[in-house]
Amino acid sequence: EETGKAGYDHFMQKEINEQPRSLRQGLSERVDELAGEVDIGDLAYLNPRGVQLVACGTSYHAALYGAALFREAGVPAQAFLAHEYASAPPPVGDDLVIGVTQSGETADTLSALRAARSKGATTLAVTNVVGSTAARECDHVFYIKAGPEIGVAATKTFASQLTALNLLATGMVPTKDDRESIAALRDLPADVQEVLDDSSAEAVAEEYLDSDAYFFLGRGLQYPVALEGALKMKEITYKHAEGFAAGELKHGPLALVTANTPVFALVTGDGEQARKTIGNVKEVEARDAPVVAVTDGQSDVERYADHVLTVPESSPRTAAVLSNVQLQLAAYHTAAKLGRSIDKPRNLAKSVTVE
Ligand code: G6P
Numbered sequence: 200e201e202t203g204k205a206g207y208d209h210f211m212q213k214e215i216n217e218q219p220r221s222l223r224q225g226l227s228e229r230v231d232e233l234a235g236e237v238d239i240g241d242l243a244y245l246n247p248r249g250v251q252l253v254a255c256g257t258s259y260h261a262a263l264y265g266a267a268l269f270r271e272a273g274v275p276a277q278a279f280l281a282h283e284y285a286s287a288p289p290p291v292g293d294d295l296v297i298g299v300t301q302s303g304e305t306a307d308t309l310s311a312l313r314a315a316r317s318k319g320a321t322t323l324a325v326t327n328v329v330g331s332t333a334a335r336e337c338d339h340v341f342y343i344k345a346g347p348e349i350g351v352a353a354t355k356t357f358a359s360q361l362t363a364l365n366l367l368a369t370g371m372v373p374t375k376d377d378r379e380s381i382a383a384l385r386d387l388p389a390d391v392q393e394v395l396d397d398s399s400a401e402a403v404a405e406e407y408l409d410s411d412a413y414f415f416l417g418r419g420l421q422y423p424v425a426l427e428g429a430l431k432m433k434e435i436t437y438k439h440a441e442g443f444a445a446g447e448l449k450h451g452p453l454a455l456v457t458a459n460t461p462v463f464a465l466v467t468g469d470g471e472q473a474r475k476t477i478g479n480v481k482e483v484e485a486r487d488a489p490v491v492a493v494t495d496g497q498s499d500v501e502r503y504a505d506h507v508l509t510v511p512e513s514s515p516r517t518a519a520v521l522s523n524v525q526l527q528l529a530a531y532h533t534a535a536k537l538g539r540s541i542d543k544p545r546n547l548a549k550s551v552t553v554e
Pocket of ligand 1: 301353550
């Protein structure tokens with residue numbers, strides 16, 4: 200097992216650092232930058248009337264992101280926790296139901312996919328494991344090609360799920376903005392490498408090791424990343440952490456914010472969403488909470504931040520992947536400094552095969 204870690208202290212650390220390579224694998228032969236197109240094979244012709252995504256845990260956060268991309272392209276889409284799928288509107292014939300599952304074996308997700316199939320929907324597995332149950336049972340499969348992931352806390356597979364969903368949405372429903380986001384996909388592995396090389400997440404982890412709780416704020420495509428940042432922090436540090444849609448803060452969570460609850464704010468770009476999230480950052484700053492801004496430097500969020508975790512400028516879709524790398528590192532270093540069982544957190548399993 201030690202040799203499998205390739206010199207890293209933990210599989211999770213190795214897998215975080217492998218992301219440039221795993222992303223390259225997942226993008227290889229699927230992006231035609233010259234033509235401004237992606238190649239997702241026959242899936243490009245599915246032409247769904249609506250899309251439902253079903254998933255659990257980290258994969259559910261990827262599903263939220265995927266649903267947002269389809270909606271941006273004009274296709275009605277919604278993500279469901281697989282174990283809550285019974286209360287979803289039943290899919291009809293031209294609907295596509297996408298199961299996002301790294302392992303392809305999560306019982307809740309398999310069961311939702313079977314229910315969708317029995318209603319006549321077309322099903323697609325987005326998975327990492329060739330020949331997994333989801334891959335075999337669905338009508339179609341799209342492999343994320345992240346390579347094996349040993350750490351219980353999903354890291355590189357989440358990044359690969361986001362890029363796979365990016366490819367699928369672009370390939371199924373082309374839009375006028377594709378050229379920019381396809382160019383950003385091409386640059387993504389190198390941009391992730393830059394984050395890994397330059398991150399100051401370890402210093403942030405050190406500074407806030409004794410905090411009561413950690414909060415994560417994001418808006419739009421950064422909202423699922425905020426949820427994922429909090430989940431990672433909970434899973435491996437056993438500390439309280441919560442992710443919020445930035446705008447929801449004032450509707451309750453603000454009551455929890457104190458000088459001992461660092462707030463990670465995801466602010467990329469310089470548009471309306473960034474401006475509004477900066478408004479939320481000012482609200483927490485006024486309550487003396489330390490602010491850690493994860494930003495590409497396009498806005499002035501740094502003015503209100505105690506720490507800055509920088510990501511390269513990118514497109515909104517890929518900015519989510521880049522910001523997430525900083526949050527992975529923050530959770531990892533916090534857990535490492537606390538001496539937690541990082542690769543096998545208490546009570547958790549890599550894949551949950553019971554409902
Ligand atoms: C377990 C793991 C999580 C994972 C979830 C879904 O709960 O501990 O890390 O996100 O299952 O797994 P899947 O294989 O379906 O993506």
